[in-house]
Amino acid sequence: MRILKGSIKVKSFNYKEDNDYSWSMIIDLDRCNGCGACVIGCQAENNVATVGEEEVGKKRNMHWLRIERYIEGEYPHVKVRFLPMMCQHCAQAPCESVCPVYATYHNPEGLNVQVYNRCIGTRFCGNNCPYSVRYFNWFDSSFPEPVNNQLNPDVSVRERGVMEKCSMCMQRIRRGKDTAKDEGREVVDGDIQPACAQTCPTGAITFGNINDHESKVYKMAHSGRAISLFEEKGTHPAVKYLKGGTNDVIG
Amino acid sequence: MDRRSFLKLSGVAASASAVGACSRVSQKVIPFVETPNDGANPVDGDWYATTCRECNAGCGIIVRTVNGRVKKIEGNAIHPVSRGKACARGQAAALSVYHPERLTSPMLKGAGGFEAIGWDKAVDILSQRFTEAEGKLFFLNNGSNDAASGIANEIFGKMDGFVSAGNQEPGFESLVAGGESLADFPRIPFPDLDHAQFAILLGADIFESGPSPVFWGGAFGECRRGRASVRGRLVYAGSRLSATAAVCDLWLPVPPGRLGALALSVAQVVVEMIITRKLASSIPRNALGRWSVALKEYEPEKVAAQLELAPEHIRKLAIPFVDESPSVVIAGADVTGYANGVAALDAVEFLNMLSYEIGREKLRIHERMTPEPNDNLKRRMAEALGVPHEAHGFSRLTDLVAGMEQGNFSMGIIHHTNPVFDTPTGLKFKDAMAKVGFTVAIANFMDETAAEATLVLPDHHWLEAWSAQTPDFVPGVPVFNLQQPVIQPFFGTKSGSDIMLAAAAAAKLKTPADTTEAFVTGKIQQFRAEMQGAPAYLSDNAFRRHLLREGGWWPAQVEAEAAPVPSGTVLWEYRDKLKAPEPEFDGAENPFFLHPFQTVHMGRGQGANSGWLQEAPDPITTLMWQFWVEMNPVTAAKLGVVEGDMVKISSAHGSITAPVFPYKGIRPDVVAVPIGYGHTNYGKLANGRGGNVMTLLGAKRDAISGALAWRSQKVKVEKAEGRMKMLRNAHPEGEYKGEVFQL
Amino acid sequence: MSDHYTVLGLYRKVETITKAGDPIREAFRVKDGDIEVLTSAAYPDGAILDDKELLHQVESRQFLFPFLMGFGGFGAGVTLAGGTGYIMNLIVGGKAPFTYAPTGVVTYEFTLLFGVIGSVLSLLYYAGLPNWTERAYDPEVSDGALGLLVKLYSTEDQEKAAKMMEEHGAYKIKKGVNDF
């Protein structure tokens, strides 16, 4: 009967306009220096497991945020580019529609949420993610005593056989909203910072509410430099990148 | 009841069990014995301000603890070095507190190796040795001015025969020594990258091995995109395209040891431009004329050949240097790593001064420009917390080793540094150490040096310990960093400095305080009057708490500290120094230049036992858990090796074998090897992972400063047996297809 | 219900049994449903007995089973694939709870699934299966014997019918009670 009770209220709304918050992240590629502080920050915050040498050799490292490094040109005209890559939180996420059990879904605040305890591990979402940013727990992650003392109590430790990915530090978002609610106000720009944005030494990562037209992310997203990765795929990511400048200072 | 008392909690059981486990195992809920002060949120956790001690940069950090456990390290937003940020190594400290291989009990080397002894016995032995040594001892730390070295200095400093030395990161000493004639107080130059529009990085791997990668990161961010309409542009010159070079707009592969010539050549063009365009009116015209003459031999056309660049390249560096003022030049390891390093640094400084004169209003010039009086607060703070900076160089270390060889010391204390591993084989530290009768290693882990020591004292992790530190490498401002325990000691360790104090007291030596905490408090009181900006009405204790809350003391407004630059009279002094000597190399008959470099994760090898850091992909190679040698694909082809093939690199001092990583961003005559690998006694994760590049190095030193010239080694490279799977994150073909993102 | 009596005659040849069927039907005024042929292979309707009409009626109604079940399956498919989004108060960030393509696919499959079940039910229902009771049968049928089975309502008729079958070339006669 409870099921029927639930059926009475069906909310269908366009989070882009109707919701107070729509979280977005802007990454300035011109600023990113590939130092990897964000990678460790994310790992520390989100209980991301280290898998060890052998598993790394099988390309099973779990970093939710990785820095992709591309090389262009031939010696001596070599250019190295860094591209921080994490879950893009697509508005039209390819991963969401293929999950048979709704373990990944879109939440009203524009985030692509992975519910670990719902996941059965078909890995279809991973196949359909053009950015390849979903990571699978091939084994139970090992946090042996006493390393487990570092585990963040806000984030669950994932079991073997489930997908995981960047959550934009939803525990921080939740806490930020919680604090704002306690103080009887809306979340303001800068209240909430995911671990990577918080720690980025060069300030390449900015996080905020893109529905707030006064926010930094809104302004940056409309700065003309903003691009989405694989724009032609129509995924409409919530993570946007600011293109680097030109390289032709000196020939 | 101070904040430590409620660290006594053991907390609501930490959540480590797997998802989906909802068994009916009776879980315990263990409350505090003493209620924490009101307002604390036991789940949100408490944030404590302290100082990161993973390297000597002295970043202010805040640490989140929940239920008495360290959870997360973040930058302290008000700290002038970290500016609210933290690097990978700093953040990984949260894991190293709980490292299963931490030492837990004092160990004395006997006939059958180390055996655990109690703390009381350790203190007894130590105090007995203190008495016997009669001051003939040395204290060696990692080159930082912190409470431990301050305590050692105050106990033994006045005794004859006591030597305090620091095993500093290579390169700093030269930076300090460069242009020492200009200022009395030597320190690392910090050109104002924040406000620069154009920057030339001369081999400066500021994000990897700079004094503070975090500080430089912030500066770079500001330079690049901090201003609305200006995009700062950077050019990197050096023999390898490092991670720092990768973010620069242009890379000029200059042969090793020639960057001084490049700087002078740029200076030549700049001086000519100043003359023809009548810029920089503050420079006396006759000085310009002299410089012009002195720099004649560095005309781009004349040096282009030895720099392996086209003359236009040099011009194209110089022209924006003037046009896009303000601009700065930053020198780094590829300048200081050669025997002509300090000479080259003079040229760099000369360029920086020219830049300042051109863009006078726009640039906050770096600190070394400011001749400071001897009683400068920063210097006094540094001395109060240890030895003056010049004592921490390689020269002092060389002297120390010589003293050890000669049997000048009957005892040595090695505090959180690993010279057996990270000093060049040519220095022969290990052999010298054996000649010292009794060595004490104060360390967190059993490392190569601790293994050689007679007594090993397991120290607190720095997150569990009291200390204070003054960073040498801060632009323009005196900083007094406080380090406080954010958790109760997790293992049964004791603070090394506390033990020193206790042993000294037992040996009836004069001790500055009973505990490190008291020592730090005393130092705060000592400088309180000069610590501007803190509320004056606070009681001493309240003031201390105020500082603890903030993480230390520094002037509230960093900008205000920027002192005006000395005018042309100082520049005038440079007229005779504008020379770039030929680089000299150890093992010059060998075909390849060895290019040891630091990576962002390993440091000097301290990071090697951290799972997080080992698994974090290196920015350039994206290798994980692995040691490698970089060489140009052309070189690799000549040697007949492909990625993963083992090569043997050998010099007169030793040899290492490593898998090849062909990398286009490196000169064909250079092989680059990362520092920090090849541990032999540093725990499961670090041991046997590659080779230690330090074994290849002799102790070649800079001609002027005596600093270690750690890149002036030439080596032989030959193909060796075997292959190794390269644990890359990037795909070897895919990494060249970045254009799919249309960035 | 009163008891009935059966006679099962086994024949070797199809011509013989064809000739035996009609006289018995006439002699005892056997209704269409009360006489059966047991064979090991499917003979075309009316090849042995002239019960084409009766069977035609049955068969023409047989399609209703898969058809109606198919409708049921259609409903089930729509409810499952299309209705779940509405029934379950899942928050999907502004995505439509109902989508056509999945509903179409799932409905198609369910329609056919129910159709399959309907077909089987039709077989079971109209063929009176499963029936595990002991019935008039002879294993020789499966080895090629042709059986003629008649349902009668008195022992006299049973005897008579048995005799008639024998006369018409049955090589084996089996008599039974209440086992048609």
Place this chain on the structure above:
Amino acid sequence: MSSDDNVKRSADAAVSGGPLAGGHHGDVLALPELESFRDPETKGAKAHYDDADIYRDEKGFNDHTLRPMFFTTKKYFAFTLVLGAIMAQGFVAFLNQTYWGLGMAGLHEPVYWGAYIATFVFWVGLSHSGTIVSSILRLTGANWRRPILRAAEAMTAFSLLVAALFPLIHVGRLWRAYYMVPLPSQRMLWPNFKSPLMWDFCAINVYLTGSMTFLYIGLLPDLAVARDRAIAMGNWRRHYLKVLALGWRGSHREWSVYNKCSLFLAVIILLIAPSVHTIVSWDFAMTMTPGWHTTIFGPYFVVGAIYSGVSAVVTLMIVLRVLFNLGDVIRKFHIDALGKLLLVISIIWSYFYFCEFITTWYSHKPEEWEIFEWQAHRFPYHLWVMLGGSCLTIFCLSWRRFRACMPCMFALTLLVNCGMYIERYMIVVPILSRRDNPFMWTDYYPSLTELSIIVASFAYFIFLYAIFIKLFPIVTMADVKEGVVVSGDVRLGKHAVRVQVKE
């Protein structure tokens, strides 16, 4: 009747008589000397209509076709023991994988699907021959279908059973796999029907139900025969045969309803089967992965499935023929007919492959072309087997003497299936290892665990089949008998022509 005399070989036939021994066709047919119907394999020594000759003695026929069911050699036990051992090691590998985690497989980012899914698709594909072929042939009334139906249908059911295991082996949390079933629970969460995997789940279940039903319904009259035989022999099989035969007596009413039901099922199965493989293809095609995301995938998969399925039927028929001495039931004539069918399908399949290739090649879309290059570069031999196999098929099968050569047909159809397995592998693995994001490109090697499980799946299939043969009649006896009943020879000029007299 007089026909008994006309046909010489009937002398030893009519022990218990029966319709087949009767004059039914004997009346029509009195033409023993028909040259034109000579079987190619016997070079005229035997007349074609002699298939009826075997069936004239229906008891003998029953004995003959039920022989593999009731009589078991020691070799068989040894064989199943070997199969059991292979299955056991696969099962151990599976348990190991479930206990430790899917890392035991060689999968990694971003090759999230590997050999398991390729094998899954392979088995699903294999399942397509049986029911589609049997229902098409049933509906079109092709007479040569009769003896092979059962074997083909059983193949469908078993390969589907094997296929259905693979998603379970493949999921990360097997113990939570029931989340995919729309069970009402207090969690108020239902599966996401928008996911192609859910469609697949539905489709596979529907198809499994459908084909099992089809198999069972087809089996029903034969079960009755087997039941009678088992009861007569006092064999233990009588227990389940009694239950499963549902009390089938072979009354005309039953036959009539049964035929109608078969017709319904044939139609429905014909609707289900292509949809199933289309949906399996949509598991790939509905994603936005380059190389998968093509419209051609639906029909391409269906044809590929039938292709591999039919060739597997041929392989199987030849195996049955040899192992169980069924050469006189499953005859070269049938293999020949299947060969022709295979020829047609292989041409269609090659055409589809060509279409897929030419569009990619011509448009030269970089991300798709990258995959082709990678396939050619990384899997050259695989590509040769896959493409060469189909070219070879077309060439060889056009040759009548090849079709008559059993070892050749056996080898060729085996090759075709190897090629088709590789084709599935080539669809799943290279495309995933060259995803959109070049940084994450990888290579993939199946691990020992995967290989064990896959090998075990083949063993499992063969085992199921072997068990099936021992528990159920493998030849479609009722259909064969019906064929004899409803067909006869008609004199047409100088020749006798075989005709079917069914309405």
Place this chain on the structure above:
Amino acid sequence: MNLSKLSPTARLVILFLTLAGMGGGAFAGIVYFGPIWLTTWAPAQPIKFSHKLHADTNKIPCQYCHTYARRSEISSVPSADRCANCHDYIKPDAPEIVKTMAHYNEDRPIEWVKVFDLPDHVWFNHKRHIAKDVPCQKCHGPVETMDVVSRTNEFPMGFCLACHQENEAPTDCWTCHT
């Protein structure tokens, strides 16, 4: 239907079907009702603390002791010093109180046994619920009537959802699952 008239085979089939049906029904029931069958569990605690005495007889409000409930995610079991606050004066000689004070004086935390527990993948915030005036008893049952606290409710997901839907509280998955 007359069962005796059926053949043994038929009877076996019917028995089998009945058993299968019962099994399926039981499975469906388990899935539907979740872990509700595990209720009323009252573990023995190290100190015999009576909620009835404190909350009912003496009318001490819940949050007098469970101080964090209104300002944090957890309600917190009170620390020993909070017991000492009152029991320094009230009945300091009672045996259980002596035990408690021993813990306090010796700096030994009391190891209470957790009665109500949520799995680790569920994130629950007491503060928000207190702010919305949800009575403690809504989830924890009539604790004030118990001498020994027993688990009166299991917390399957449906338990939370029912209440959340009733009160139009958020039902987004990530509200509780991180």
